Amino acid sequence: MKKRILIVEQHVRRGVDANALIAAYLEEMGVKTRLSLTGSQLCRNLIDFEPHVVYYPWVTPYVYRFLRERQPTVPIVNSFQEQNTVLHQPDAPMVKWAGKSDYIFAWGDAHKRKFEDLFERPTTIKTGNPRFDAYFDESIYEILYPSRTDLSVQYGLPPEKDWVLIALDFPLLFQPRARLDELIERGDLAEKQLELAQSTYKVLCNWITRLASDRHDSVLIIRPHPGSDLEQIRDDFGGGNNSIRFIKGGGLPPWIVTADRYVTRASTSVVESWLSDTPSALIRRDEHVKELDARPHVTEARTSLNSYSEFLDFVVNGGVDESRNEHYEFLESLHCLNGCSARRTAQKLNQIASKQKEKLEYSRVLSEDTLEIIKFHAKKVINKYGLNGINPLGRPNKEFMSIKESRRRVNSLINKIGN
The missing domain is CATH 3.40.50.2300 (Response regulator)
Known part of the structure; x- marks a missing residue:
């Protein structure tokens, strides 16, 4: 049996x-x-x-x-x-x-x-x-995930332009206040963590709104955390246009691999960007390290976007390449990755x-x-x-x-x- x-x-x-x-x-x-x-x-x-x-x-x-x-x-x-x-x-x-x-x-x-x-x-x-x-075996990856061409067809994205993936990790901001109070009282959430998430979200809203009126040749792909409200995010970011798209479905890996650049706040998925050799940056990473007992992957990350000019430059020109080789010691000690x-x-x-x-x-x-x-x-x-x-x-x-x-x-x- x-x-x-x-x-x-x-x-x-x-x-x-x-x-x-x-x-x-x-x-x-x-x-x-x-x-x-x-x-x-x-x-x-x-x-x-x-x-x-x-x-x-x-x-x-x-x-x-x-x-x-x-x-x-x-x-x-x-x-x-x-x-x-x-x-x-x-x-x-x-x-x-x-x-x-x-x-x-x-x-x-x-x-x-x-x-x-x-x-x-x-x-x-x-x-x-x-x-x-899956990042170590292309044949397994191909079974599990769609290609850039598949995503382009499915979501109507121009394959010839640079794709800049923004993975929003702000699920706390879409929880009822009573739930947040429960998490704080229970010790799962510090008030400082919540305040920093709220202020960072407001900063990003401002950046996205400004970017919509600036000329550039990249496509921003906004992919929210599953626990978020996509319609609320769309409203907060001033709606979409040809250069700003909002994606609801699917897992993160195919988007990280097929994107030309990757942006998040503090998501562990930044590790996946290193594994796929996709240039990445964290929104206000320096502030998180300074104000909080930052998680290991946040401390390990190299690029912090602290101003709109830095954000715009990353969207348009990209940043420093962060390959798995550059983070090998971190990846091996924390994730035993092979x-x-x-x-x-x-x-x-x-x-x-x-x-x-x-x-x-x-x-x-x-x-x-x-x-x-x-x-x-x-x-x-x-x-x-x-x-x-x-x-x-x-x-x-x-x-x-x-x-x-x-x-x-x-x-x-x-x-x-x-x-």
Whole structure:
């Protein structure tokens, strides 16, 4: 009997591709896998799939209670997608909650040491960060992501012009004030962090508005964080024109690889720009380093845009090339990057699953399960008929992943790695 591993992610546009690659390696090892999102899809997949191991993006009291009520012995493997938090904010609740996991998969040596300093109970294993593996194998990248030509056709972008990608990482600014107060009280957010994000967003709004009236031959591609309000952003930036486009869908990797330049505030995706040798810059990076206990990738970045003139010059002329070779020491120590992280992750998951009894019994929590299954089917209908704009269930658009689609993605990768 094959062991079963449920591989979970929160956002379709973030880690699902890496999870598909992990699943492909596991299937090659004889393990049965299923990809899932959190929320109602998690509930449905636990009931139908009854996994021997759950690989989860992070653990909270709710998640721990939810999983343990249904199966008290199945290992919870925490991939901890916000892992840099352990290095610069170890007192944050999401870090403390990680202690409820059975295993933590660490990106690099620095993360592993910190987790082991903080916790005795979870077994910490260094696997690297699977999210970046596709940058090391062009054939895997081509299976997972569209080309520049594909994106040009799909979004009506002129391929002959320079593309300047601006990845907006301001999801906090689109949260209700009550939610922000909760995060501050809980210790997940400092008031200074919020104030700096608010002031930086206002600065960027001013820059984009000014740029719309300046003559240049580049196309700005504005791609917001999944937790943001695109229409509000469009209004704040003065609307779009031929040189400023707003992109709603798709993951970041194909945009980073195909862009000629890349701009963000403090997103970890700047690491991907280094891996793809795309010139990058951080908005007010120097201010973040000065005012906050900046995250490692922010400190590591070289180019800071502190004024409109610097922003305009970067958009028009580009900046200093920041290749993976220039950041090799950082990438190796923090992310253990060599293109093998997904395979290492799969090997460790397989080892954990092999220790579990073959027969499992999952309990049902009737009222909660019934509600979650109703929400699951509602999301399925909303997604099928293109009604995501209604979004009555509080999740970003297209936050639904069908088993059929995820299976297709995994199978295409199995064919590649099996050759």
